[in-house]
Structure formats: C-alpha cells, structure tokens
Amino acid sequence: MxxxxxxxxxxxxxxxxxxxxxxxxxxxxxxxxxxxxxxxxxxxxxxxxxxxxxxxxxxxxxxxxxxxxxxxxxxxxxxxxxxxxxxxxxxxxxxxxxxxxxxxxxxxxxxxxxxxxxxxxxxxELDRLIFLNMLNELDRARDWMIILANQRITGRIAGFLLVLCTRFQSVDHILRLRGGAIEIQMPISRADLSHLLGTRPESISRAFHALEHDGTIKLVRSDLIRIVDPEALVEVAGDDRYVANHSLRELVQILQSRE
Missing domain, CATH: 2.60.120.10 (Jelly Rolls)
Known part of the structure; x- marks a missing residue:
C-alpha cells in the first residue's frame, strides 16, 4: 500500500x-x-x-x-x-x-x-488554482456517485480501478506499467475500500476474485492489481467505453514515458 x-x-x-x-x-x-x-x-x-x-x-x-x-x-x-x-x-x-x-x-x-x-x-494564478480545485472536486464527486450507483460490487470495484487510472495518474507509486499491462498499487486497505464502496470486506474479496476468474484482472498481491483486459473492466464498470478506453490508452503512454 x-x-x-x-x-x-x-x-x-x-x-x-x-x-x-x-x-x-x-x-x-x-x-x-x-x-x-x-x-x-x-x-x-x-x-x-x-x-x-x-x-x-x-x-x-x-x-x-x-x-x-x-x-x-x-x-x-x-x-x-x-x-x-x-x-x-x-x-x-x-x-x-x-x-x-x-x-x-x-x-x-x-x-x-x-x-x-x-x-x-x-x-x-493562485485564484485560478482554487477555481480549478473546485472543478476537480465536482468531478470527483460525480465519479463517486456513478460508482455507487452500480448495484453490483464488481461494477463498483471496476469503477474504482478506472478512477485510480484516470484521476490519480499523476500520483507516483500508485500506477506502473509491467509487460505492457497497467498495475495498480491499492492506496487504501480493503476495509477502507469496503467503507468507500458501501459494502463489507468479504464482499470486496469475493468481487476481486470474480474479476480475476473472468480474466479481467490479476491479483498479483492483495494490494497489487494488474489490469489484464481493460475493455472488459470498462464494460463491468458501465463507464462510457470510448472515453474510458481513450483514457487508458493515454495512461499507458504516460507510464511508458516515465520508464
């Protein structure tokens, strides 16, 4: 973590x-x-x-x-x-x-x-920074609303992983590229994740294993997730396919430039 x-x-x-x-x-x-x-x-x-x-x-x-x-x-x-x-x-x-x-x-x-x-x-310039911060807060609030609106826990987790890929891509140590695949270092514990997504820790564990069983992700460790099938992750999350896939392609390019 x-x-x-x-x-x-x-x-x-x-x-x-x-x-x-x-x-x-x-x-x-x-x-x-x-x-x-x-x-x-x-x-x-x-x-x-x-x-x-x-x-x-x-x-x-x-x-x-x-x-x-x-x-x-x-x-x-x-x-x-x-x-x-x-x-x-x-x-x-x-x-x-x-x-x-x-x-x-x-x-x-x-x-x-x-x-x-x-x-x-x-x-x-500082005044503009505050204004942009307010817009970012509204974007984050919208993201959480969309995630929590998904009735399936697998969908909420998929949405959370996409948020990490899109909103947190500038944060070192959370995202990296391994063998052409995006790996996510989970920034919080599963207990905190369950509180964030409105469910129980055991439901979070089952949902992660279900996504791994379907070939969407790979659980490298309990706190390290590899995205195996980005398109499937977007579909499970119910996100806009074009926007999300475009963002993931951009992320791969950003991570490649860091290597």
Missing amino acids: VGKRTNSRSGACHLGTISQLKDLPDATLQRLEAVCRVRPYDPEQTVIHSDDEPNYVGFVKQGVLRMQKTLPDGREHIVGLLVEGDMFGRLYNGPMHFGIEAATWAELCMIPRPAFEALLADSP
Missing part, C-alpha cells in the same frame, strides 16, 4: 514539487513557502475533525487521506480520498462537513488560512 514513511527533510515544504502548485510564479511560491510547515501523520491519525473550522489550508505531499462522515447511527462512511497534490481545508469561513484522517502514513504541507487568503488577493 502507498504512503510509506520516507526520509524527507522535516520542515521543508518544496511546494514547487506539488502538482497543483508547480506552475505558480516563483514569487508566489516563495511567499507560500515562507509560512508553510510540513506535518507528518501516522495511519488513523485525525487531520481535521468534522464540524471544525480549520485555520490552515493543506496540500498532500505524500500518502493518502480519507474524508469521512459519521452517520446518525454512529457508523463511519468514507466519502472520498485525498492523494498526493490534493488540496484540503476551507477558505474564508464555515465548518468542515466531514472529517479527514490519514489512511496511510502521510506528510502534509500546512499553510495558515489568513496568509493564504491574503495572497489570493494578490495572485490571479
């Missing part, structure tokens, strides 16, 4: 290495780095409590975070994931409507909210 502890220098943000921030002007990056602090989080450690009003804006430098909401009956439901490069927090005012916890070991870049908000007024 991704999110293993590394030996990065404590306190060094290096915001220019974060995908969402790398195109900002040097002057803007320097002002952000002057107030940025790096914080490590262990698995299961709370980053933000639900209903809190965080006084900082954060970017995921390494690892995976889970966004979760407590249901009226006390159950925790995962509503999304944050991976390397993703932004979190709330600008200007208002509480968070969900909590954020570390799903793996994580390293986060924290910027005080007042300083970030002040810089927004001086940096149209």
